[in-house]
Amino acid sequence: MPRIYLDHASSMPVDERVFEFAKPYLISSHGNPSSLHSVGLEAKRAVEESRKKIAEFIHAENESTIIFTGNATEANNLAIKGTALRNITQGKAIVASAIEHMSVLNPMKELQKNGFSLTYLPVDSTGIIDLKKLDMILTKNTTLTSVMYANNEIGTIEPIQEISKRVHEKAMYLHVDAVAAAGRVPIDVQKDGIDLLTLSSNDLYGPSGAGVLYIKPGVKLQSVLLGGGQERGLRSGTENVFAIVGMGEAARIAQQEMQQESRRLLPIRDRLIKEILTIDQSYLTGHPTSRLPHHASFRFSYIEGESILLNMDMYDVQVSTGSACSSKTLEPSHVLLAIGLKHEEAHGSMVLTLGRSTTMDDVQIVSKATNETVQRLRKLSPMSQEWRK
Amino acid sequence: MASVGYSKKVMEHFMNPRNVGVIENPDGYGKVGNPVCGDVMEIFIKVKDDIITDIKFRTFGCGSAIATSSMVTELAKGKHVDEAVKITRGDVANELDGLPAQKMHCSNLAADALHEAIKDYKSKKQTK
Numbered sequence: 001m002p003r004i005y006l007d008h009a010s011s012m013p014v015d016e017r018v019f020e021f022a023k024p025y026l027i028s029s030h031g032n033p034s035s036l037h038s039v040g041l042e043a044k045r046a047v048e049e050s051r052k053k054i055a056e057f058i059h060a061e062n063e064s065t066i067i068f069t070g071n072a073t074e075a076n077n078l079a080i081k082g083t084a085l086r087n088i089t090q091g092k093a094i095v096a097s098a099i100e101h102m103s104v105l106n107p108m109k110e111l112q113k114n115g116f117s118l119t120y121l122p123v124d125s126t127g128i129i130d131l132k133k134l135d136m137i138l139t140k141n142t143t144l145t146s147v148m149y150a151n152n153e154i155g156t157i158e159p160i161q162e163i164s165k166r167v168h169e170k171a172m173y174l175h176v177d178a179v180a181a182a183g184r185v186p187i188d189v190q191k192d193g194i195d196l197l198t199l200s201s202n203d204l205y206g207p208s209g210a211g212v213l214y215i216k217p218g219v220k221l222q223s224v225l226l227g228g229g230q231e232r233g234l235r236s237g238t239e240n241v242f243a244i245v246g247m248g249e250a251a252r253i254a255q256q257e258m259q260q261e262s263r264r265l266l267p268i269r270d271r272l273i274k275e276i277l278t279i280d281q282s283y284l285t286g287h288p289t290s291r292l293p294h295h296a297s298f299r300f301s302y303i304e305g306e307s308i309l310l311n312m313d314m315y316d317v318q319v320s321t322g323s324a325c326s327s328k329t330l331e332p333s334h335v336l337l338a339i340g341l342k343h344e345e346a347h348g349s350m351v352l353t354l355g356r357s358t359t360m361d362d363v364q365i366v367s368k369a370t371n372e373t374v375q376r377l378r379k380l381s382p383m384s385q386e387w388r389k
Numbered sequence: 390m391a392s393v394g395y396s397k398k399v400m401e402h403f404m405n406p407r408n409v410g411v412i413e414n415p416d417g418y419g420k421v422g423n424p425v426c427g428d429v430m431e432i433f434i435k436v437k438d439d440i441i442t443d444i445k446f447r448t449f450g451c452g453s454a455i456a457t458s459s460m461v462t463e464l465a466k467g468k469h470v471d472e473a474v475k476i477t478r479g480d481v482a483n484e485l486d487g488l489p490a491q492k493m494h495c496s497n498l499a500a501d502a503l504h505e506a507i508k509d510y511k512s513k514k515q516t517k
Contacts, residue, residue: 304427306451310395310403323427323451332427344424380409380455382431382447383424 004317004362008294009152009180009353015205015250022207022246033239034230043241050248054212057251058178058197059188067213067231068244072179072200073103074225075213078235079175079196080107082221083144084116090172091141097121097129097148097158098338104146104177105334121147125340126287127156134166142171149181149197153322153335153351154286155295157185164193173219179203183254184262184292195219199251201243205356206250209243261356262293268360272296272352275367279374285336285349294354299336302384303377304347311377312350315369320351344383396486399456406459408466410445416513419505421498428454430502432462436510439470446502453492454499457481461499474507476500 025046031039033047047068055063069075084094096108098120112118119137122130129147138145145167150157160176167174175196178187183204189197196219201210215221215234227236273296276282281301300308305323312319322333323346336346352366378384395403412433422428428450435443444466448458460481465473478500482488488497 302449304450304454307403307455310400310452314404342425343427347424347427380406380447381449382420382429383449 001316001365004315004366005357006352006354006362006366007318007320008355009203009351010320011208012202012205012355013357014202014207014246015253015356017253018206018246018250021249022242025242025245030241033241034228043239046245047239047241050244053248053252054199054214057187057255058182058199058214059190060214061190061217064232065214065217067215067234068239068247069211069213069231069235070209070237070240072101072177072198072203072211074235075198075200075211076101076103076175076177077107078213078221078224079198080104080144080146081111081224082234083173083175083196083219084111085224086220086222087143087172091139091143092116093119093139093142093171095119095121095134095137095142095145095171097123097146099123099127099151099154099156099335100146100148101152101177101179104148104175108146121145123156123338126290127151127154127285127335127339128287128290129158129163131159131162131166134163135170138167138170140170142167144173144175145171146175146177149176149178149187150185150292150295151286151335152180153333153349154297154339155180155292156287157181157290157292159290160192160194168193180292180295183251183258184294186258189214189216196221199247201247201250204247204250204254206247207243209240210247212247265354265358266293268358268363269293269296269354271360271363272354272366275363276370278367279371282374285339285341294358296352296354298350298352299341299345300348300350300374301345302348302381303374305349307377308348308350308373311373312369315365315373317366317369320353322349322351323347395452395456395489398484398486399453399488402456402459402485403452406446406455408445408459408462409447411447412443412445415506417506417508417510419502419507419509421502421505422450422454424449427451428498430454430458430498432458432499432502432506434465434503434506434510436470441465441468441470441473446499448499451492453485453488453497456485457488457497457499458502460484461503465503470507470510474504476503 031043033044173195197214199212305321332346415433420431
């Protein structure tokens, strides 16, 4: 049986066109963009070309709004610590949605330890943030509010324009982590009213090792990584030219093909959801419609997610889970708890993220594998017996 | 010790667990863990002349929780209860060619469930 990889939210293959395009920058055009000789300039030109492509991809004002980083985690750290520390005279209140990625929450928590006041923005049972609560939380001392464009674990797309309106009426900057959304739904930082936006190369079928922070003209922030002053002094360190060039090309291709690809994936995704929900005591997590087109996430009662993942792998179907047992911290997913699941419910989650390799033929194999996996694990489980009694 | 992922033996026990199920009217029963933490194990034993003649388990939990449950039933079956009660978490992990470090504590409760079942057997025996 062929491998069916449905864990694109964790890692994606590099598009072959992207690899071919960027390959010379590993081998022949290997210069350091800071070097003034011809080989260095060649690399510099390629980095600037990539910057332009990224700016176009998110409809930024100009290419100097784009700062390349080593990955999205770095971009999130720069966005959060960089603005909070730089604008400390304006206030020390910061806000994050309860379902943000750890690379947003952990820098926020560190700021909190250092005297900032951190407020979590709650979400409803579908993962949509509570706009009324947002109104109540925001003050003129709120320098930074961070809400992701769409969530990686439950696929829910947030009403960013509504959020932006509220943030800018009362507070200062809106940071949006768009790692999960970029390349799946169109992003327009100007229309959406975004001050800072995070992107990841690999999540666009680009090579790992590059990320981007978009910084709207006029937004003030300071560096959190000091060194030779690359990237306008905001992200020191020699550029990973290969990854940056690849990311630009990946963004260009994504921009061109996104709409068509989403249209292709939607019916496959919907069919998959429909088939899997025929399993007894199975539930969709996240929003039913305001949802990324490649994303299907579930929970199953009485069984545990790591077991689901391992069992599915035996069918050569690769999935993800928010189960505590699969995480490094052994804590259940904060996202699943934030949407109101009990601990024992959050343990039984399975996340499927589709990609360019996914076809309609996969649906039957995956839903059969899921069904057999759930049945087998429930037979082993003392919990399901209690339920049958 | 396996530090990356699970050993072949863990996966083999996860996929083909031994002694799954329930014993009606067991001579000893032990249950440990709780669903909030993500691991629940129960072990049923049948004992004759202090020898464990039959043993069954049911487990809610991750791969190592299921594999350790399966392994502990294999180790205990046919043993004298005083021998079986000496089986440790470490013995179970060693027999499985090791467990990832972060799994050693949380998902290695199977020996505890066995000890509970034996304790239950002994207390029932005293009251008879």
